Amino acid sequence: MKINFIDLQSQYKKYESEINKEVLEVMSSAQFIGGSKLNTLEQSLATYCGVNHAIGCSSGTDALLLALMALDIKEGDEIITTPFTFIATAEVIALLKATPVFVDIDEDTYNIDPSKIEEKITPKTKAIIPVSLYGQVADMDEINQIAQKHNLIVIEDACQSFGATYKGKKSCNVSYIGCTSFFPSKPLGCYGDGGAIFVNDDEMAQKIRIILNHGQDRRYNHKYVGINGRLDAIQAAVLNVKLAHFDEEVSKREEIGQKYIDGLKDVKGIKTPFIKSDRNSVFAQFTLVCEDRQMIEEKLNNAGIPTAIHYPKPLHLQEVFEYLGYKEGDFPISEKISQKVISIPMSPFLTNEEQQYIINTLKRDND
Ligand SMILES: *Cc1c(COP(=O)(O)O)cnc(C)c1O
Numbered sequence: 001m002k003i004n005f006i007d008l009q010s011q012y013k014k015y016e017s018e019i020n021k022e023v024l025e026v027m028s029s030a031q032f033i034g035g036s037k038l039n040t041l042e043q044s045l046a047t048y049c050g051v052n053h054a055i056g057c058s059s060g061t062d063a064l065l066l067a068l069m070a071l072d073i074k075e076g077d078e079i080i081t082t083p084f085t086f087i088a089t090a091e092v093i094a095l096l097k098a099t100p101v102f103v104d105i106d107e108d109t110y111n112i113d114p115s116k117i118e119e120k121i122t123p124k125t126k127a128i129i130p131v132s133l134y135g136q137v138a139d140m141d142e143i144n145q146i147a148q149k150h151n152l153i154v155i156e157d158a159c160q161s162f163g164a165t166y167k168g169k170k171s172c173n174v175s176y177i178g179c180t181s182f183f184p185s186k187p188l189g190c191y192g193d194g195g196a197i198f199v200n201d202d203e204m205a206q207k208i209r210i211i212l213n214h215g216q217d218r219r220y221n222h223k224y225v226g227i228n229g230r231l232d233a234i235q236a237a238v239l240n241v242k243l244a245h246f247d248e249e250v251s252k253r254e255e256i257g258q259k260y261i262d263g264l265k266d267v268k269g270i271k272t273p274f275i276k277s278d279r280n281s282v283f284a285q286f287t288l289v290c291e292d293r294q295m296i297e298e299k300l301n302n303a304g305i306p307t308a309i310h311y312p313k314p315l316h317l318q319e320v321f322e323y324l325g326y327k328e329g330d331f332p333i334s335e336k337i338s339q340k341v342i343s344i345p346m347s348p349f350l351t352n353e354e355q356q357y358i359i360n361t362l363k364r365d366n367d
Pocket of ligand 1: 060061085086088089159160193194195
């Protein structure tokens with residue numbers, strides 16, 4: 001059996017005629033940047049999340065960067081985030097010469113621990129970037145409350161959680177700004193790079209739109225330092241098709257996730273994801289925490305089952321952030337979890353047969 005870690009080919013086969021038609025329309029219209037496909041997508045995304053403005057952009061990384069640029073984040077500012085995430089979350093902070101300030105994670109959800117945030121706030125703190133890791137929204141009520149008390153902005157890094165629900169609200173609609181990614185392997189993926197920014201505030205939306213187009217407020221008139229951060233029409237065309245099927249895919253993800261949780265609950269040495277009762281997960285990754293990761297990895301790989309590690313080294317121990325002066329032991333939960341996590345195949349197109357084979361392989365005793 002050949003199992004894909006994420007099965008994008010089956011997905012394309014299912015939507016092929018719709019996607020081809022939409023993409024070919026872009027080709028024949030020659031409207032490659034902006035235009036009606038992008039406008040339609042932005043409308044649909046805003047409606048889907050219940051936010052006033054959804055702004056398509058070039059990637060999840062650029063969504064985060066644009067949010068920080070629009071907030072005028074600059075050298076010396078401090079931004080609180082988690083060390084247990086993909087590099088992009090902290091990279092954009094450093095790119096603007098601001099300082100990432102890390103806070104350890106919760107041992108059950110692997111998201112930032114709100115009870116450890118306040119002790120890190122200083123007069124230089126400007127914003128908090130919680131990450132909704134693996135597809136489960138972070139503790140946004142607690143985080144928003146802390147932010148309000150200290151007059152800080154909250155930006156949700158929702159690059160893994162598009163489509164997830166938190167207390168009846170969609171991810172990307174649970175803080176001042178929400179940023180997501182449409183990288184192909186994300187829950188809602190395009191056929192290249194893409195992302196989106198969500199905000200209710202009209203003025204902020206306007207400013208972000210200007211910054212993502214070279215700071216240009218009208219043609220060849222430049223108000224801010226900006227970037228080329230646009231989402232192209234072909235990606236928008238692909239996303240319009242996939243978004244129409246997305247709720248069905250989210251249900252399938254939940255169903256498959258639950259089947260893994262039930263099927264693996266009695267396996268010794270493996271912890272399945274813990275999802276809080278007031279939210280769900282879209283399982284961008286289905287990630288296990290193992291007592292003996294190497295053994296599990298070999299067992300799966302030897303059976304032809306692909307795995308991945310998200311993430312093997314927390315950001316405070318990365319060479320690029322040496323200058324921040326952190327050391328081993330500073331964030332013990334992130335450090336411990338990074339040694340034990342392993343992600344197994346997950347997509348709405350994982351078949352029953354494939355999933356049962358993965359579960360059986362994990363349940364099999366070592367000989
Ligand atoms: C994927 C990801 C990003 C970056 O998104 P790109 O579209 O690849 O730039 C940022 N943060 C997290 C948590 C991610 O998983």
